[in-house]
Amino acid sequence: MGKITIAIDGYSSTGKSTVARQLAEWLGYVYVDSGAMYRAVTLYAMRKGIISEEKFDKAALIDSLPDIALEFRKNSENKAEIHLNGENVEKQIRTLEVSEYVSPIATVPEVRRKLVALQHTMGEDKGVVMDGRDIGTVVFPKAELKIFMNASARVRAERRFKELNERGDEITFNEVLENVNERDQIDTTREDSPLRKAEDAIEIDNTETNIEDQFHIILQLAQDRIAGRVK
């Protein structure tokens, strides 16, 4: 049976990665978390002092791009983790600080070009589930299945707050809500590849429903396309 490409886009904390990871596992596909790639570039820029509260030196970031090597490697539980220049940074990229700087970093066209080229390589053999903001619109416009996930900003911030809290991060709910709103604003209004629903994407809103329940709906959509029941 032929393999397909599955693009899962949507706002932050809508459960994209949970669904995408489960789907890839179920189908025996490769899962690619494209947000982790933007986060790793952000971590690099923070460590080099390229981005901070005081400044964002875009020219320095563009100059540094050839020095940034990204790679996903499987851990002992078979879960792909991102490596920045050989270092596993899967945990370091999930902090609120990285979340605060990642959207401005993701507006830079040169950064996007580099990461999109890498994403094309990762998906060239199909059999891939990739989640992000521009996967169905820019990276794989011909993907056989495109899902666009949404939920209210409050519900998304509650989920994110719970996650960060469980990890022991000391943050307030309002800080998380503010970050969610700010990222939505930057991600949807940037000039290069803004977050928007592809015309042929299927929209799924999980403000009221459990993300787990949605998995079965999305799995069915994927299986219909793999079997050729739906074009």
Ligand code: DC
């Ligand atoms: O999915 P995430 O929250 O980890 O993504 C982090 C940020 O990266 C998000 O705010 C916007 C950016 N991003 C992007 O611009 N394009 C993608 N394909 C994935 C993420």
